[in-house]
Amino acid sequence: MISLKKWKSYRHRFVPWVVLNLSKNEKTLRKVTERSKDKLVPDVEVSRSLLKLFRVLLRSHGANHWDLRAAQTHFHRQVTSEEEQYEGNPAFGYDAMLQTLGFCIDRQPSTLSFAGSGVFVTKGFVPKGATVAMYPGTVYQAYEPILLQSIRNPFVFRCIDGVLVDGNDKGISKMVFKSCSGRDRIGPFMMSDTSWLTATPQNPLAVGQYVNNCSNEFPANVCYQEYDVPDKFPIELHQYLPNVNYSQDTQRPLRCVVLVSLRDIKAGEELFSNYYTIVH
Numbered sequence: 498m499i500s501l502k503k504w505k506s507y508r509h510r511f512v513p514w515v516v517l518n519l520s521k522n523e524k525t526l527r528k529v530t531e532r533s534k535d536k537l538v539p540d541v542e543v544s545r546s547l548l549k550l551f552r553v554l555l556r557s558h559g560a561n562h563w564d565l566r567a568a569q570t571h572f573h574r575q576v577t578s579e580e581e582q583y584e585g586n587p588a589f590g591y592d593a594m595l596q597t598l599g600f601c602i603d604r605q606p607s608t609l610s611f612a613g614s615g616v617f618v619t620k621g622f623v624p625k626g627a628t629v630a631m632y633p634g635t636v637y638q639a640y641e642p643i644l645l646q647s648i649r650n651p652f653v654f655r656c657i658d659g660v661l662v663d664g665n666d667k668g669i670s671k672m673v674f675k676s677c678s679g680r681d682r683i684g685p686f687m688m689s690d691t692s693w694l695t696a697t698p699q700n701p702l703a704v705g706q707y708v709n710n711c712s713n714e715f716p717a718n719v720c721y722q723e724y725d726v727p728d729k730f731p732i733e734l735h736q737y738l739p740n741v742n743y744s745q746d747t748q749r750p751l752r753c754v755v756l757v758s759l760r761d762i763k764a765g766e767e768l769f770s771n772y773y774t775i776v777h
Contacts, residue, residue, distance in 0.1 A: 536722055537757050538626045543724050546628040547702075549597040551734040554699060557589050594701045595621055600764070602630060604707050608715065608767045616708045616768045623762035629719050630768065632705035632754035633693040633739030634664035635674045641743050646670050652706045656723050660752050662740065664706030666694045677741040687736040703739035705756050708768045717771035722757045725750035 591601045600621030607615030616630060623629055632654055637643045639659035647653050652664035663670050671694050681688040693703035711717035726738065727750070740753050756770060 537720065537759070538628075538722070540724055540727070542626070543628050543722070543755055543757075544727065544730065546598060547737075548731075548734065550594060550702065551700075551737045553593040553597050554590075554737055555734060557593060558699075590697075590699065590701050591620075598627065599623075600627075600629075600762075602701065602704065602768070604704055605767075607709055609709055609712070612709050614707045616704050618762050618764050618766050618768070620764055622764065623758050625758055625760050627758045628702070628755050629758050629762075630705035630708060630756040631700070631702045631739055632662055632664055632721070632756070633666075633690075633698075633703045634662040634706065635670065635677060635743050636740055636752045637661040637663065637743045638747060638749070643743075646673060654706075654721070654754060656752065656754065658723075660723075662752070662754055666706075673743070674741060677743060677745075680745060681741060683732070686732050688732075688738075689735065689741040690737050690739045693739040698739070700737045700739055702755075705754065708756060708770045711769035711771050715767070715769050717769050718760055718762050718766065719756040719758050719768050719770050721770060722755050724753045724755050726753060 591603070595601050598621075600623045601619045602616050603619045604614050605617045605619075607613060609615065618629075634652065634654070635646075637660065639661075643653070643661055643663065646663050646665070646669050650663065650665050650670065652666075652670070654662040654664060656662070663673070665671070674694065675691055678687070678689045678691050690698070690700050690703065692699040698704065708719065726735075738751065738753065740751055742751060756768065762768070
């Protein structure tokens, strides 16, 4: 049986607990009338932010400039001009995030009692509508088995359409992600990022599973937004996507979940999310 202290930490991210307590704390919910209306910013803006960061990360890891140019797709070239200032100044991790996005986030002890880790803005400034973090993990379609992985797992996120994202970086969940990531490799190209399973993720946005749910005392400043990776997303940048499909034969685009800022957020603030619910 889970102790009271452990349950208080567990409940902040456990979706069934949220569902059972909707009527008690409706202020923590963001209501949408249709599945298509859950997005606060267009997918193209999410793509633009990810591309800006990922391209700098790629350069910082020693990619040959001319090889990179040859591999670019038309979609990739659309955002090249605004990033040329970083061409000769590759940076790592948090420095890359600060340069490209204007802020840094990192895991720290949460402001919430018993909540364990949380995610804070440590440097810079987050404007409203920015892509602040990503929710990493294995992506399960609604019909795929996840029972064993979900036992005592506070990191299973449910999308509006029933798709599940297992953001646990330990145990069976960790093994499943690494196995699927290795399976999907295409020649020299890794199609997903496994470094979020460690204490030092190469994609510094991949800590969204540690963002705590808001409360009446601490209102939400970010919200979840589902993002399907477009077909034109450059293959050489997939190595920074912290998500992988459980089944190789899935015909749907790779589902990612990002967190988008609901308001301006200053350095020193903790990120608090809210859940959405469909209303008819």
